[in-house]
Amino acid sequence: MAQNVSITLQNTDEGRAIAAAILSDNPAATVASMPSLTKIDCPGRLEIRRDSVETQLGRDYDLQELQLSLISLAGNVDEDDERIVIAWKN
Amino acid sequence: MAVAAIGPYEFQPKDRLENFHGNQVVYLHWEDHLMFCAPVAFPLPPAMPFAAFHDQIVPAAYAQHPDFVSIDWTQAEWKLDGAPFTPDPAKGLKEQGIGHKSVLVLRTPGLTGINGSHA
Amino acid sequence: MTTLLKEPKAKKLGLKERYAHLTRGLGWETTYQPMSKVFPFADYEGIKIHDWDAWEDPFRLTMDAYWKYQAEKERKLYAVIDSFAQNNGQMNITDARYINAIKIFLTGVSPLEYMAHRGYAQVGRHFVGAGPRVACQMQAIDELRHAQTQIHTISHYNKFFDGLHDSRHMHDRVWYLSVPKSFFDDAASAGPFEFLTAISFSFEYVLTNLLFVPFMSGAAFNGDMATVTFGFSAQSDESRHMTLGLEIIKFMLEQDEGNVPIVQKWIDKWFWRGYRLLTIVAMMMDYMLPKRVMSWAEAWEMYFEEAGGALFKDLARYGIREPKYADVARKEKGRLSHEAWCTFYNYTHAAAFHTWVPKEEELAWLSEKYPDTFDKLYRPRFEYWQKQQEAGKRFYNNSLPQLCTVCQVPMLFTEPDDPTKICFRRAEHKGETYHFCSDGCCDIFKDEPEKYIQSWLPVHQIFQGNCGGATIPDVLAWYHLNNGVDNLDYQGSPDQQLWDAWMKDRGKAGG
Numbered sequence: 001m002a003q004n005v006s007i008t009l010q011n012t013d014e015g016r017a018i019a020a021a022i023l024s025d026n027p028a029a030t031v032a033s034m035p036s037l038t039k040i041d042c043p044g045r046l047e048i049r050r051d052s053v054e055t056q057l058g059r060d061y062d063l064q065e066l067q068l069s070l071i072s073l074a075g076n077v078d079e080d081d082e083r084i085v086i087a088w089k090n
Numbered sequence: 091m092a093v094a095a096i097g098p099y100e101f102q103p104k105d106r107l108e109n110f111h112g113n114q115v116v117y118l119h120w121e122d123h124l125m126f127c128a129p130v131a132f133p134l135p136p137a138m139p140f141a142a143f144h145d146q147i148v149p150a151a152y153a154q155h156p157d158f159v160s161i162d163w164t165q166a167e168w169k170l171d172g173a174p175f176t177p178d179p180a181k182g183l184k185e186q187g188i189g190h191k192s193v194l195v196l197r198t199p200g201l202t203g204i205n206g207s208h209a
Numbered sequence: 210m211t212t213l214l215k216e217p218k219a220k221k222l223g224l225k226e227r228y229a230h231l232t233r234g235l236g237w238e239t240t241y242q243p244m245s246k247v248f249p250f251a252d253y254e255g256i257k258i259h260d261w262d263a264w265e266d267p268f269r270l271t272m273d274a275y276w277k278y279q280a281e282k283e284r285k286l287y288a289v290i291d292s293f294a295q296n297n298g299q300m301n302i303t304d305a306r307y308i309n310a311i312k313i314f315l316t317g318v319s320p321l322e323y324m325a326h327r328g329y330a331q332v333g334r335h336f337v338g339a340g341p342r343v344a345c346q347m348q349a350i351d352e353l354r355h356a357q358t359q360i361h362t363i364s365h366y367n368k369f370f371d372g373l374h375d376s377r378h379m380h381d382r383v384w385y386l387s388v389p390k391s392f393f394d395d396a397a398s399a400g401p402f403e404f405l406t407a408i409s410f411s412f413e414y415v416l417t418n419l420l421f422v423p424f425m426s427g428a429a430f431n432g433d434m435a436t437v438t439f440g441f442s443a444q445s446d447e448s449r450h451m452t453l454g455l456e457i458i459k460f461m462l463e464q465d466e467g468n469v470p471i472v473q474k475w476i477d478k479w480f481w482r483g484y485r486l487l488t489i490v491a492m493m494m495d496y497m498l499p500k501r502v503m504s505w506a507e508a509w510e511m512y513f514e515e516a517g518g519a520l521f522k523d524l525a526r527y528g529i530r531e532p533k534y535a536d537v538a539r540k541e542k543g544r545l546s547h548e549a550w551c552t553f554y555n556y557t558h559a560a561a562f563h564t565w566v567p568k569e570e571e572l573a574w575l576s577e578k579y580p581d582t583f584d585k586l587y588r589p590r591f592e593y594w595q596k597q598q599e600a601g602k603r604f605y606n607n608s609l610p611q612l613c614t615v616c617q618v619p620m621l622f623t624e625p626d627d628p629t630k631i632c633f634r635r636a637e638h639k640g641e642t643y644h645f646c647s648d649g650c651c652d653i654f655k656d657e658p659e660k661y662i663q664s665w666l667p668v669h670q671i672f673q674g675n676c677g678g679a680t681i682p683d684v685l686a687w688y689h690l691n692n693g694v695d696n697l698d699y700q701g702s703p704d705q706q707l708w709d710a711w712m713k714d715r716g717k718a719g720g
Contacts, residue, residue, distance in 0.1 A: 092657075092659070093657045093659050093660050094253055094254050094255065094400065095253070096249065096250065096253055099659055100659065101659060101662065101663050102662075103638075103639075103641050103662040103663075104662065104663055104664060104665060104666070104669070105641070105662075105664075105666065105669050106641060109673050110669075110672055110673055111673070111674065113672065115669065115672060117611045117644070118608075119611075119631060121630070121631075122629065124551070124590075124623075124629070124631075125551075125590045125593070125594075125604070126555065126606055127548065127551045127552040127554075127555045127556075127606065127610070127619065127621045128552065128555075128610040128611060128619040128620045128621045128631070129610070129611040129620050129631060129633075130606070130608035130609060130610060130611065131608070131609050131610065131611045131612075131668050131669075131672075132608065133672040150607060150608065151607070151608045154604060154607075156593075171635075172633070172635075189642075190642070191641075191642045191643075191644065192642075193611075193633065193635075193644070203589075204589045204590055204593045205589040207585065207586055207587075207588075207589040207590065208586065208629035209586070209587070209589055209590035209593075
């Protein structure tokens with residue numbers, strides 16, 4: 001079984017929109033809510049897509065803005081202009 | 091192994107005997123009484139007779155425990171640095187092998203702490 | 210015929226190209242001096258790097274984006290700090306006992322942020338490749354920001370509560386603070402590759418989630434808006450630092466097969482060093498949050514056993530295995546916080562924060578979260594201490610504890626397979642005896658005894674006459690700790706009196 005990758009976001013307006021975008025693009029993702037934060041786990045691989053975040057936010061979004069909402073992550077990260085991928089290789 | 095270093099790497103131990111102004115460090119622990127969270131440490135004269143250690147240091151450390159008054163000292167078991175040990179009350183600490191940074195562990199059979207919780 | 214020659218419009222560079230421009234071609238082979246003199250720390254640890262350009266920063270954060278988003282984080286944080294102060298946020302926390310966790314944070318953690326700033330600035334100078342140098346320099350700036358924002362935020366509590374007045378001084382002197390101090394000094398006195406393995410990988414990637422995620426969530430749950438905000442503001446940088454930690458490990462492992470055993474040895478060492486340091490976080494989570502989010506054992510399962518398990522499975526392709534003694538940590542998870550809290554209960558007369566016996570409902574929560582250990586091993590002593598306190602005989606341990614030579618924590622840990630027996634380990638080196646709390650600390654000593662024979666062990670330093678005098682009040686004065694104010698039980702403390710007065714006034718304010 002693929003090991004979980006994970007991302008944890010702040011419970012802010014932007015954080016909620018990013019979480020919603022991740023959940024719509026990654027059907028296998030599961031959510032855990034704690035006071036002030038949301039932890040999303042997903043087996044093997046998880047993708048954050050710029051266009052999906054823009055749809056949720058209703059404005060242009062630069063993926064580097066993720067820096068403002070991020071609390072933690074687990075997995076290897078690869079970022080370009082369109083998406084951020086968090087994945088385990090095994 | 092040696093420390094990987096950019097030059098010679100040799101230092102004096104910070105806790106060597108001569109730094110303690112004539113005392114040596116002795117550690118004491120009472121098994122099954124973890125209300126005292128860890129073994130305790132004392133700077134003591136190496137010539138201190140074990141009787142003085144027994145009569146002054148041990149009660150200062152442990153008399154607060156409700157089991158303390160119930161100790162049958164004729165049954166008490168000691169270990170010195172991990173090996174069974176029979177103290178000689180008249181002899182000094184160093185003379186009977188209790189050296190700098192030695193550990194003395196006391197076990198009092200039948201006493202297992204508050205409500206038998208080893209505390 | 211005239212031709213209108215129009216310059217083709219420059220295509221905007223993609224993130225990968227922009228990042229490549231930032232981090233490539235900045236370095237050069239030196240000619241006035243040999244490279245080995247310009248970068249004197251690059252080789253001596255035995256790590257072989259063949260191609261520094263193979264380094265990839267996964268976030269590819271460019272300098273313009275870095276300044277833009279860091280400035281935005283600062284604006285948000287300082288707006289919250291102002292708002293917190295203007296709205297008397299200190300009165301909206303659940304209970305003033307909670308502030309004692311913040312006292313530990315300010316004296317134990319914030320000075321490490323500053324040390325991290327220095328450490329990354331140093332490594333940023335000494336790495337040969339431009340990519341990792343840029344990443345380390347950004348992190349050095351982040352760490353300085355963390356130290357500053359934590360001090361600014363917590364300074365508001367210093368207006369009301371005790372024990373927060375001289376954190377930097379205390380960090381260098383107070384006995385339990387030698388644990389975090391010596392941890393970081395150990396890392397900072399190593400070479401650049403070991404430093405990054407220690408701090409970026411073992412500490413930031415593998416372990417700090419346990420401090421910053423569930424504990425900060427707990428701060429939110431307890432109404433501490435100020436701490437949550439600096440916590441998450443720092444943690445957003447931390448995610449970037451975590452990726453640096455994983456990247457440096459992979460980089461070393463991919464560059465040369467000979468690096469694998471060296472990296473594994475460092476992972477083993479720094480996992481254990483970091484885990485021992487987190488003992489105090491275990492106790493903060495289980496005992497110092499009046500409203501609790503999750504237990505230490507649950508956090509350990511989520512953030513080490515599950516997340517760490519996935520990580521080490523991923524690294525297995527390089528020949529890296531789970532850190533040595535992770536099994537011991539697993540066995541200790543049901544007792545760590547209790548053993549630690551009991552230790553501070555023993556010695557709170559020499560600490561810059563208060564301790565207490567948990568309330569009835571808190572004991573019930575501990576019993577529920579730790580069904581195998583709490584009622585059998587720990588509840589009886591709390592009930593006894595409670596009775597003693599009610600009889601006016603609050604228990605304090607009158608003797609100083611034996612300390613572990615490596616982690617410097619009092620020898621409070623029990624045998625991995627027997628929670629009723631103290632774990633004693635020892636080693637001889639050049640005719641001297643040294644004591645340790647665990648096989649983990651004993652192994653670390655045996656690998657580099659020359660380093661740890663220099664340990665500044667607070668108890669021995671008091672005995673040697675280096676800490677202001679021979680009595681507890683002398684030592685407390687040398688610590689800059691106000692005896693009778695900052696220390697002792699929470700019951701009867703000035704903090705408690707202040708809080709109770711606020712709560713009483715709150716009832717009256719309705720009229």
